[in-house]
Amino acid sequence: MTRTHHLHPFTALTAAVGAAVVTTAAASWPLSAAVAVAAAILAVRGGVAGRVLSAAAVILVPLCLSLLVLHGLFFPEGHTVLAEWGPARVTAEGLEFALELGTRTTACVLVFLLFSFTVSVPDLLSALAARRIPPQFGFVLASTLTLLPAVAGRLDRIRQAQEARGMVVRGGLLSRMGTLRLQMVPLVLALMDDAGSRAQALDARGFGNAGPRTSYRDVADSTAQRRFRAAALVLTAAAVVARLVVSWPAGVTR
Amino acid sequence: MTAATRTALRASIGSFTFHGENRPALGSAALSVTPGALTAVLGGSGSGKSTLGKLLAGWLRAGHSGEFRGSLELDGTRLEFQGAPDDPRLNPAEWSRRVAYVPQDAAAMLSTVRATVAEELAFGLENRATPRAAMLRAVERTAARVGLSGLLDRDPATLSGGELRRLAVGCAVIAEPDILILDEPLASLDGAGAAQIEALIRGLCGAGTGVVLLSQAADRLAGEATHWTVLVGGVVTAEGTPAQLAGSAELERSGVLVPVVGGRGGEPDTGDRETGVLEGGAQKTGAQKDGVAAPGPGAGTHGAVAPVMAGLELNGVSFCYGGDSRRRVGPQPVLVLQNVNLTVRPGEIVAVTGANGTGKSTLLRHFNGLLRPAAGEVRVCGRNITGVPVGTVAASVGLLFQHPRDQLFERTVLRETLFGLRELFGKAGAEGKARAALAAVGLSAAAETVHPAELPSSQQRLLALATVLAREPAVLALDEPTVGLDRTGLEHLGRAVKAAAARGTAVVMVTHDLAYARATAHRILQLDAGNLREI
Amino acid sequence: MSKPALTVPAPGQAAGRSRRLLEIAGAAAIAATYVFLVLTQPADIANGPASFSALVALGGFLLGAVLLIIAVLPVLPTSTLVLIPVALVLNVVLGQLMGSTGLPFYIDAIGTVLIGVLAGPAAGAATGALSSIVWSFFNPTVLPFAAGAALIGFLAGMAARWGLFRRFYFVPIAGFVTGIIAGVISAPIAAFVFGGTSGLGTGAIVSAFRAMGDTLLAAITKQALISDPMDKAIVFTIAALLAYALPRRTTFQFPFVRRFRVLAGKSPAAPDA
Missing domain, CATH: 3.40.50.300 (P-loop containing nucleotide triphosphate hydrolases)
Structure with missing residues (x-):
């Protein structure tokens, strides 16, 4: 936990992007699996294993199942038929393809989730601002993270208020859609109203200013981290170039 | 001497109409604010107080937010607006730095993207590229001024209503505005919270800031103002000193709450003052x-x-939050209602x-079943609603x-x-x-x-x-x-x-x-x- | 005189031109990537998991999305910018609410379409792309679809600009067409980056086309043509209903709505839903 906090947000981000790109470029399932396992271990050591793994499971389980069924049973390009029922053919190539893509996506998802669940968002914003990334980008990111939990609470309040006005949620699809519309209108209206006054407040506080900004929050960086980032970027670029060079003729001629 | 009598802000409003509306939100109204003085704009709900405040402070801008005819004069710079496309365009950042506005809903003032009170205070300075050392000093000074020194590392989302209001004021005064417009600054604060804001306002006036109070109650704070302006339907119907206007027919007609000795407090929401x-x-x-x-x-x-059958009956109702979901982390359940009996005929x-x-x-939410008692029963017209x-x-x-x-x-x-x-x-x-x-x-x-x-x-x-x-x-x-x-x-x-x-x-x-x-x-x-x- | 001025000059045209060039470059990057991928798609994906195509698809589409964001974001008025987080939250929350009705659609772009309708194509595109980038914080698999999401916001804005939201019956048609275009553009991502789609319903449709011998890209494109237009027709309809339900003061604060009479004549045509 403390270790990740000492990491500059860009170091973590570079590492995550580098790992994901190299994994994609390498296209080798043992490497993908190794990256996924490494990410999981880091998540455990960072104390975020529960959140990372549960979020990853929600994304990955349906995707991997879908891949397994799709390529495991229907892979017209496959030659080595293992089993066959009517139109469905289980082929070794199909299963390998599903394995390749499944592990690759798993690795990338875990790496990025590890980054987003360990990074300190205020530090990230401050670092982005220091690099003269438009402050609007950081605003959208941070404001969304603030709004999400607030909206859940607001939706609950709206539902209570409407039930108190005699709204009964019935089973039928049309009735549920109707109820939904009635809940959405106050939610959207309230959110847009709040956004309107927030825009006025932000403009008043100089958010719309062009030109340089300073940052109150000080994000620690170090030469070692800078060197690591440069090396990671070079490695990532090399992996991409290598893959493009190796596969380019194949890609075009086929 | 001269500073105290000089007019810092003078507004003369012909009309202001929001885009898409036919009726102007503000009609003819004029207002002058002098440094170091407290001015009150009094009006009922829907009288246009907030619109006026936002217009004066550049939150609502001509052309951008609506059609504005009239003029604004700040410290010798006079801007005329005819409701035409070539009207001057306010620079909201610079105008609002000098004429600051704090909305009634203090949360609307916050950026929502800063993690601590200190960073929220600094947000406006960051946008103006204030050097970090100066920023640190300004945050410390402002926090002391609005009484938030002990809370600088808190997440703004966890502040109480009074603390939030003080933070919003802090966000406005950190830029050292000449004029500060406060919209219902005492609304929904308890007695202690209101007293802190009142003291803060007095301090600001004393330091030379011209403060404009927008209020629907002619309460104690409004009574300290040197000048009252009464607003009805977006139009100024009366102005003068509190002594001239107190008890006047114009104030009576405006729907402004006037505290009655021994009766209802001026602010219904701060009645426990x-x-x-x-x-x-x-x-x-x-x-x-x-x-x-x-x-x-x-x-x-x-x-x-x-x-007569009771309209509502609560028999031995007990309730605690967290009692129904034991898996939730947190302290042990707090008993909110304990064997409550209530009969309303x-x-x-x-x-x-x-x-x-x-x-x-919580008690109220039991009447229609939004919350269900842990023990006891609720009867409506004699029927148990379980x-x-x-x-x-x-x-x-x-x-x-x-x-x-x-x-x-x-x-x-x-x-x-x-x-x-x-x-x-x-x-x-x-x-x-x-x-x-x-x-x-x-x-x-x-x-x-x-x-x-x-x-x-x-x-x-x-x-x-x-x-x-x-x-x-x-x-x-x-x-x-x-x-x-x-x-x-x-x-x-x-x-x-x-x-x-x-x-x-x-x-x-x-x-x-x-x-x-x-x-x-x-x-x-x-x-x-x-x-x-x-x- | 060193003090900043109390007024600002009217926005000039010169700055707009370089922005426009960036926008065009972004759109061109997306289009070129798509064409390249379709022309060079590996006929025999059995030889490897399309790593080359995956990199090209990711690189090209993300480059396009980022160019669009760079072009639009700094000139977006704050009043529109603050709506992007709202749109994103609406995408997620309304998507979940709709999911609770049991309809077999994703319905995950209501907020994006709403912003496109109220604030115009550029804002819609930025909203779509930014939504994907921010949402990838929680679900990294949506990041590669940023270009498709930008396209949906852009097309919603164009539909509004052409007055299709003035008449309620045009709205689902506009959504349908948007769904076709966005679905086709996004198919290579699903095919080359993920190798398929998430979810049982869409997976079954892709499987059926694969069983008939289609290439993966063709199968996923056909699947997208089946589910996306319907999905976007629903999304556009819901967004329109929400826009009609908003008070005039809220909708008319957007210069885009005022200038192009986006919602004019809304009251007679708006049904009760």
Whole structure:
């Protein structure tokens, strides 16, 4: 936990992007699996294993199942038929393809989730601002993270208020859609109203200013981290170039 | 000397009309602000105070937010607006740095993207590229000024209402504005919170800032102002010193709340401020008699019909948060209600008071089943509501929430009131009931044309009240109904509640405005440590 | 005189031109990537998991999305910018609410379409792309679809600009067409980056086309043509209903709505839903 906090947000981000790109470029399932396992271990050591793994499971389980069924049973390009029922053919190539893509996506998802669940968002914003990334980008990111939990609470309040006005949620699809519309209108209206006054407040506080900004929050960086980032970027670029060079003729001629 | 008499801001408003609207939100109005002086703009709900404040401070800008005719003059720079495309365009950042505005909803001032109070304070300085060292000093100085020094590392989302208001003021004053416009700075603060803001305002005036107070109550703070401007329907109807205007017909007509000695406090939502409570406490018996005497007839007629079934009955109700979901992490469940017994007869008005966070709203939510008791039972018109869906109980129990906006969702005021009435009264009866309910709260004129969201907040609450009244519930439960209401609103509320009680509705209102409770209710109960007791 | 001025000059045209060039470059990057991928798609994906195509698809589409964001974001008025987080939250929350009705659609772009309708194509595109980038904080698999999301916001804005939201019956048609275009553009991402789609319903449709011998890209494109237009027709309809339900003061604060009479004549045509 403390270790990740000492990491500059860009170091973590570079590492995550580098790992994901190299994994994609390498296209080798043992490497993908190794990256996924490494990410999981880091998540455990960072104390975020529960959140990372549960979020990853929600994304990955349906995707991997879908891949397994799709390529495991229907892979017209496959030659080595293992089993066959009517139109469905289980082929070794199909299963390998599903394995390749499944592990690759798993690795990338875990790496990025590890980054987003360990990074300190205020530090990230401050670092982005220091690099003269438009402050609007950081605003959208941070404001969304603030709004999400607030909206859940607001939706609950709206539902209570409407039930108190005699709204009964019935089973039928049309009735549920109707109820939904009635809940959405106050939610959207309230959110847009709040956004309107927030825009006025932000403009008043100089958010719309062009030109340089300073940052109150000080994000620690170090030469070692800078060197690591440069090396990671070079490695990532090399992996991409290598893959493009190796596969380019194949890609075009086929 | 010269600084004190010089005019810093002078506004002369011909009209301001929001885009998409036909009627101007502001008509002819003029205002001058001098450094170091407190100026008050008084007006009822919907009088255009907030629009005026935002226009003066560059929150609403000509062309951008609406069509503005008139002029703004700041420290010798005069800008004329004709409502034409080549009008001058305000630089909001620079204008607002010098004329700052703090909205009534303090949370709207916050950027939502800063993790601590200190960073939130610094947000405006960051955007103006203030060097970090100067920023650190300014944050420290401002925090001390608004009394937030101990809270600099807190997440703004965890602040209390009073702390949030002080943070919003801090965000405005950190840029050292010449003029500070405060919109209802005391609304929904308790006595201690209000006193801190009042002291802060005095300090700012003393330091040479011109402060403009926008308020719907001519309360103690407004009384300290050197100049009052009375706003009605976006037009200035009177101005002068407090002494000239106090008790004048113009102020009377404006719907501004005027505190009455020994009666209701100036701010209905801060009724537990010292004066009101002490006065009321001394005259407790008298006030109680008065309270019963006025709405008495309604209760009396019902009392005469021998054994009346209780409209609402709570038998041994206990409730604790977290009791039903044991897996949730946190401290052990807190008992909010403890063996509460309450019987409200038809036609009776009962007020429940208690400090913030004692569970008044929790109690109210038991009446229609939004919350279910851990032990005990709730009976409405003699029927136990256990297991009955909230939407069904709602036919007999009307609940008015603190935030009326959440309860409104239709496109016109009439449609809003009509919602769900056809099932109760048939197509023919529904419209009559809806119009009668709207008439009872004084909203008939708005029925067909106005979108509920475009009503001022005071009238939104009255509309929400109308939607509840139109269903003619046996039990009417009101959660802090007086908060944010101006005098006209309070009168409509009072009349509507009395009329409902006279029809035989059992009324329970939760309020921390003890004076209002005394004036309206037959009985006052205090909720304290989970127990209800009569006072 | 060193103090910043109390007024600002009217926005000039010169700055707009370089922005426009960036926008065009972004759109061109997306279009070129798509064409390249379709022309060079590996006929025999059995030889490897399309790593080359995956990199090209990711690189090209993300480059396009980022160029669009760079072009639009700094000139977006704050009043529109603050709506992007709102749109994103609406995408997620309304998507979940709709999911609770049991309809077999994703319905995950209501907020994006709403912003496109109220604030115009450029804002819609930025909203779509930013939504994907921010949402990838919680679900990294949506990041590669940023270009498709930008396209949906852009097309919603164009539909509004052409007055299709003035008449309620045009709205689902506009959504349908948007769904076709966005679905086709996004198919290579699903095919080359993920190798398929998430979810049982869409997976079954892709499987059926694969069983008939289609290439993966063709199968996923056909699947997208089946589910996306319907999905976007629903999304556009819901967004339109929400826009009609908003008070005039809220909708008319947007210069885009005022200038192009986006919602004019809304009251007679708006049904009760």
